[in-house]
Amino acid sequence: MRLLKQISYTFLFAAAVIATGCSVKTNMGSNNYTVSPNPLEVKGDSILITMNATVPAKSFNPKANVLFHPYLKTEKGDVQLKTITLGGEKVTENVDIKIDSKTGGKITYTEKIPYNPDLKRATLYPGFSVKVKGNYVVLPAVKGQTFADKVLAEGTITTALLVKSSEVATLDNTPYVASESSQSVNIYFPLDVDRFNINFKSGKEISNKKQLELLKKALKSNKNWTVKGLAINGYASPEGELERNSNLSQGRANSTFSYLKKELKKLGFTEVNDQNLSMGSTLAEDWEGLAKLVEASDLSDKNGIVAIIRNSSIADLEKESLIRRDYAKSWEKLKQNMLPKLRRSELIVKGQTPIKSDEQLLAYVQLDSLTDIELSHLAVITTDNAKKEAAYNAFVAKYPNDWRGYNGLAVLAINKGEYSNASTHLNKANELSPENATVLANLGVVAKNTGDVKRAEDYYKQAEAKGADMSYNKGIIAIKKGDYATAQKLFNQAGKKDFNYALAQLLNGDASGAKITIDNISQENMTWDLYYLRAIAGSRMSNVETVTTNLTRAIQLNADVRRMAKEDVEFIKYFGNPAFDGSIR
Incomplete structure (x- = not known):
């Protein structure tokens, strides 16, 4: 030899x-x-x-x-x-x-x-x-x-050329959980009254009946929506004693809670019967609300009034006295036009839209009736590439201003090697969501696989700055550059002990480590190239049995390995060896 x-x-x-x-x-x-x-x-x-x-x-x-x-x-x-x-x-x-x-x-x-x-x-x-x-x-x-x-x-x-262009093309990480939302309105109370009155009005702007109708309309707009909780923020106008106002706020919250439960039950929200349904509430004198109303008014002395309200060194009771004394005429207008708007409870109905099970999604035909997260999840769980594409196309049609659908189509195109199509979809996604880490990372994958490594590195750097983990993709570039130590380190950071990681170990001088990595890959995930790489590791370790056993298995999965091994100088010391020749015959 x-x-x-x-x-x-x-x-x-x-x-x-x-x-x-x-x-x-x-x-x-x-x-x-x-x-x-x-x-x-x-x-x-x-x-x-x-x-x-x-x-x-x-x-x-x-x-x-x-x-x-x-x-x-x-x-x-x-x-x-x-x-x-x-x-x-x-x-x-x-x-x-x-x-x-x-x-x-x-x-x-x-x-x-x-x-x-x-x-x-x-x-x-x-x-x-x-x-x-x-x-x-x-x-x-x-x-x-x-x-x-x-x-x-x-x-x-030429072993380094075996590196796989298996860059991770990423989808958005929106979790598949029930979508939570809330609906809210304000209802109002007369001065010193803590009982809710559906018929209470004050001027043109305040009408409890209209407010409740708005809430009911919003709740009925989504038939699948379920109530999960109520929050009531009870407020009192800031005139009067603090203890009295606190009691008023609490009373208004309790009264509103009881009434609202009855109305929700009438609307068909049977979950309000659940004993665990409770009220979350906050109580406050709304000085800041008053300040905002004064600022928006045409009172000639509003700046002086606001200065008193927002002066933290003045006690609340003293603020009222100062305004009454120094701005008596304006105080009367405050009582008539502004303070009634502060005597209120903010009703917040919290709930969620239930999600479909995986089985329901996979059997679903009318994709246009699915929500955004349901379409995204369907595209992930189905193994049918045509259905994946149909799900993302339905997403784009229903939510044309949401980047996630275009990004999903781009990932499908990347996986098929259709980089021009992927670029088109990603450019649209980037337009809708600039500086998005997921989109930037995928633009890097496209750039790398179309030969622009420098641009790919730039995209990866931008994606990392936005929180993306680009270790694995950067590891592939490191192998391409011949920097095997860095590649091994990056793959290790990514936590993927796959073919490329084993290749980096081998190229970095650790044939034994490469073999151990492949040994730990489950049998169902073993492919011809993993067997071939383990044969190369065996050759570098001078273990003829590892060479021949793995070449035989690789050839069973890919007949082209026979020709590859005959020409591969990784095995040059075995050329003419009967055991080697027999394994590739």
Whole structure:
């Protein structure tokens, strides 16, 4: 087997070139060469080749000017790599590396080239030329061997290219729970009265009967709505003693609660019979309400009155006295036109619209009658992609100004690889809900899968700033960039121990950890590529049984694995091994 690890190579060659009476002899026979990595390896989108050589003492002619021109041999022809020049101490021309003929020296060569599939089975060869009379002459043979026979590295590991573009395209996280809402109105009371009177009126604006009719109309508008609680905020106008006003507020709240329960029962809300239905209430003298009414009035001295009302250093009883004394004429207007509006109870009926069970949703035909959260949930729970799309289309038709429907259609398009359609839907969602973390994250997924990695990273950064977890998606980009340590860290943060996580572990030098990750994946979730990756881990661990067992299973699930394994230099040390050959036969 050739070149299984980073093997040191010793080239034995010498050249004698005679021109115009001048002999230049170069003997590099004892030089030790290493190639790293060996085999070559794709990292990111490139192959980085590093060669190191030690030139022993007294092995390099002081007058030699040598051109090193390595190349890769592929089925479609040779790929010439970067050249460097080496010169002895008596060479007067500029060279890349000077070699002392007495003490020797060190040579370091690096070259980075973009990867393409032709390089998968490429072989790395050296090439040397010596400069004679201004021209480099290729050294074709040494001791009966051609330099073309000197293989430096064979094949290219392409395991990093197995990374899955399984970015997480996210839906909105609105929970599927009953939608809670409330309806409220104000009802009013005469001065010093705490009993509710449906017929009470005061001027054109105050009518308890009209207020209750408005509440009933609102409650009857949704037949599925159920009452879950009542809240009554009882207020008193701020004139008079605090204790009296507190008692009035409490009495008004209790009276209103009793009346409202009866009316709700008449409307068919039988849940009001539940003994657990209770009243939540707050009690207050409404000084702030008075201040707002005064501000909105045309009283000439309203600024002075408001200043007294909002002065926290003045006690409430003193505020009333000051206004009566300093603004007597306006006080009479307050009593007639404003204070009655403050003697009220705010009725709040709390309830919810029940949600359908998963079974009911899956059997539902009239999608246009479902609510927004029901349509979203149906799209999530159904395994029928056509029904998913129908649910989101119904969502968009019913709620055209809600970003969630367009985002849902975009996720479906992303999962089908239809990135143009996904982009159209996401642009609409972004228009309706700018700076939305979910939409930004999905725009990043589209950008990455259409080749714009930089833009994808920008979207991910924006989404993270809005609270989204982009660890997994960023981990995929890290693998694409060849930053395997960061990729492993990001996948770990995301909490997804899947194929990509195991791949990151393997590429980061932890073949054993990659195997353990795959071992812990449930049998029903094992796919051909997981078996194949575990075979590669086995090869790196020199465990032939792990290699053969997993290749056999991978081939059972995907016949193309047979060809892949034959060409994959991850298994080069097993080429010709009967157990390996038998597993892929």
